[in-house]
Amino acid sequence: MQTLSVHSFIEDAPTSIAILDEELCFISYSKHWLKEFQISDKDITGKLYYDIFPETPLALKKALQQCLKGKTSSNEGAKFLQDDGKVQWLKWKINPWKMDDGKVGGLVIAQEDITSQKRREEIFLKAQNVAKIGGWELDLVTNDIYWTDTTKEIHEVPSNFEADLENAITFYKAGEHRDKITKLVGEALSKGTPWDTELIIITAKGRERWVHAKGETEMHNGKCVRVFGTFQDIDEQKKAKVKYQAVAERLKLATKAAQIGIWDLDLTKNMLVWDDNMYNLHGVSKKDFSASYDSWALTVHPDDLAQVEIQVDEAVKGLKDLKMEFRIIWPDGSIRYLMGMGKTIKDANGNPTKMVGANWDITELKTAQLQLLRSRESFLGAFENSTLGMAMIGIDGKWLQVNESICKSIGYERHELLKLTFQDVTHPEDLQSDLNLLKELVSGKRDSYQIEKRYFHKKGHLVYVILTVTGVREINGELSHFLSQIMDITSRIEAEKKLTQLLEVTEKQNTSLLNFAHIVSHNLRSHSSNLSMLTGFLSSEEDEDEQRNLITMLDAASESLNETVLHLNEVVQVKSGALNKLKDVNLYKTILNVEKNLSGLLQNKKTKCVVDVPKHTTIKGIPAYVDSIFLNLFTNSIKYSAPDRSLKLVIKATETDEKKVMVTFSDNGLGIDLKRHRKKLFGMYKTFHRNKDAKGIGLFITKNQIEAMNGSIAVNSTVDVGTKFTLFFDK
Structure with a gap:
């Protein structure tokens, strides 16, 4: 490794690069290395890396040690705060180099200080x-x-x-x-x-x-x-606000429009003045454009011209300031979308004399909006088994696609419903109001609408729903079809007639759906991290027995992920109805299953788990909630473990006299400063450490789920000693 040619190559390298031996002492280094890190000592050969960089961040130290074991490390930029408060950004790439016998002889490290x-x-x-x-x-x-x-x-x-x-x-x-x-x-x-x-x-x-x-x-x-x-x-x-009022207005509009095209229209002479950006927006050169309003109107898309002229006329008359979206046609035939804003300026007698304004290109925005609408359309497929009715309806009113929930609500088989129109199953007293709103949607006066209406069930009785309809348009602006979301509220209408009670239930449903989204994100991220960790171990493991063990762990982790996905439907429930869903859950098996799911992450932290829970202890709960609670507690302990000691977890369970099961979950991690954070400990998006993976939703979700099952949670913690959570469940 330490040959003359390699040394010469490294020394003259255009980047900061160095070769270290297995003791992390310098073998060779580039001139750029000394310059990059302002090292006054011109010869650091044989010197320890940590002597040259005494304030090496912990993350970089860990990376160096891992690379000495044959791994590689790459970091495109990380921020480190030194003990004196100084901020430093480092970028590195580390690879081990090996001797003839295959053993790691040292490291090749490319490192940059990118703080500036x-x-x-x-x-x-x-x-x-x-x-x-x-x-x-x-x-x-x-x-x-x-x-x-x-x-x-x-x-x-x-x-x-x-x-x-x-x-x-x-x-x-x-x-x-x-x-x-x-x-x-x-x-x-x-x-x-x-x-x-x-x-x-x-x-x-x-x-x-x-x-x-x-x-x-x-x-x-x-x-x-x-x-x-x-x-x-x-x-x-x-x-100069008063003297240059027109210029100030023009500057204000230009700032609003991100300093894109500026125009000035003299209403008395029909003369139009453009800046250079306006010519670029319209795809024309100055010599090819006649400076008049009539010339500009010729560039407007024929389908938009009438509406544009109406809005310009209203602005000239002082009815309102000009603000409009419209299409223009470039000389090559391509169509662009523009946003326009303008203000009319009047003389001392109140007569309009000029308009000043700004235009900017929103073609990409309009394209993105249309793509988003198509994405929403595709997204409906993922909700085939949703508890909410979902449907795509043609412009002629025919059902194009329906999910199982809507079929169940109004009693028709899928093939039967697709032969009908929504008018066929709508109550006559509700039909006209629905059609009136639909006409406004078709004409472009509104993007969507929501109403409460009634359908006829196949058996003849009424079904009460909340209907939300959105228009889906093609890229050219043409209406394609309607997207409908139908919430069956029949049981609530029959039980509670007042609108305020209906809105309360709707709000709870929305809150539960939001909780579902957070649980999906948080729990699946934990499974993903565990799978990633296990695959990392497998890729670097050479021992066949250990490889088979890791494959077994991967199979178990995959099965657990599948089980979590299957259970997620249980989570999408209104919180007030959660107590009706409680089942007997074996606490011991649940904890062992979560420990197995996180085996890769626990092994990476060299974790010792002590589970002191009787094997036959059961609690009343929702399985998906109980699994999520312990998954959150395990992953929090892993994320906030102390860097200077192995992680230890102690989980105990005892039965109390109040027909409760008390569970304590203790770790020896970083701990939480409860004097500062106790009041916001279980709040949404509240974090208490600088862990890059912290999202601030885990404890919020955990408390929400425990209380939904008539339980409670408390915490006791000491900084740099550890944290102990105490949970109570119904037997």
């Missing part, structure tokens, strides 16, 4: 969110201030100007403005308070300039380590 790049990206994105204007950053760890080029232009300083906190504040006009920014910065540094204000600065050339300044902070251990924000030059708006 990521910092610029972060500032740029922040500037986009605020106003796409200049950005700045103050790093309180290094006391460095960074200004974007736009910020320097606003201050009229040279591109190589280096700002610091003191001279940055002195740009603000002495007195009220400087005092205000000093106070705002002070509060930000001490309390982490953001600011949003308008102030006057004195540029380097002595000019007064109004700026819109925004600032936010980044805190670490209660201390501000970074302040960043944006500058916007608002001088022209502040000083």
Whole structure:
């Protein structure tokens, strides 16, 4: 490995690359490596990697150790916060190199410090969110201030100007403005308070300039380590609002339209002025276009022209500002969708003299919307067994496709229903209102509608439903068919006549469906992680016995995933009806099954599981809920395990005098600061550690499910010691 040719190749490599031996000492390295990491020692051959990089992040240390075992590691960019609060972004790719006997002799590592790049990206994105204007950053760890080029232009300083906190504040006009920014910065540094204000600065050339300044902070251990924000030059708006009203209106519209095409129509001379982007939007050159309203009207799609002229006329008369979507035809025959906004300007006598406005291309947006509609249509197939009735209906009213739920609700076989129209089974008193709304949908006045109506069951009795209808259109805008969703509310109508009670049940149903979506996402992600972990072990395992063992574990994990999918239908229930679905669930078997499902993840953490649960202990519950609860507890313990010790889980169950089963689930992980987080511990989207996989829904789902089964959950935790959950179930 350590030959002259390899050494020469590595030394002159255009990237930061190094070769380490099995003790992680440098064998060879590129010149770019020394430059990239600003290593003053020109000869680091034989020196330990950790001596050169004493603040190596834990994740990178783990990667190095794994690669010494024959694995590879690749990271396209990860953010690390050092003990002193300094932020560092690292990118690496590590491969083991092997000796003639096949043993790992060391590592080949390509590593980059991309902190500067990521910092610029972060500032740029922040500037986009605020106003796409200049950005700045103050790093309180290094006391460095960074200004974007736009910020320097606003201050009229040279591109190589280096700002610091003191001279940055002195740009603000002495007195009220400087005092205000000093106070705002002070509060930000001490309390982490953001600011949003308008102030006057004195540029380097002595000019007064109004700026819109925004600032936010980044805190670490209660201390501000970074302040960043944006500058916007608002001088022209502040000083010339009255004199240049038309220009201000034009600028405002251009900003709204993402600074795309601007136009100005002189109503008295029929003269139209376009900027360069307008010509690009219409696919024409300046020499081929006559600057008049009539010439522009010729580019509008004939089917849209009448409606466009109506809206322009209403805007000219001052009835409303111009806002419309329309199609144009390019010289090559292609069709583009545009959004237009405009405002009429009148003279002192109130007569309209001109219109100014902006246009921008929304073809991709319209295409995406149409694709989304088609996706929704395809998505219906996944709901063939949904408890809600689903149907596609033709423009002539015939049923094109129906699911089993709607057939069951109104008593027809599928082939019988497909021979009818929806008018054939609709109550006469409800038909006209349904048809009126349908006509509005066909004409484009509305995109969808929802009504309560009645169908005739095949046996003659009435079926009450809530009907939601959406129009599905082709790419050219033509109506294709209708998508209907039918909720059978007959039993509730017969039991509860009041509309308020109906809405309450509907709301509970929607809440349960949302809970279902979160459970699907969370539980299937756990199975996916376990399968991924097992396949990873299998791909790197050479021992045949261990391979057979891993294949057995994969089979079991696959069966468990299938069982979870089959049980998901049990989860889609209104919470108030959950108690009617309770069954006897063997607690011991459930816990062992979950442990088996997560075998790969547990093995990866070298987990010791102690299950002290009598084999015949049963509880009253919904099997899918009970399985989900323990799956959440196991995966939380894995995700938040302590990095410096093996994970240990202890699960115990005892029966109480109150006809309850008490279960304790303990781990020795990172723990939770209950003084800070107890009140929001079981809240939706609440996370308490910086784990990249944390979603903040696991404990919310767990509490929701336990309470749905007439149970309860409590927690006791100590930071860096572990967490203990106590659960109570009915016997």
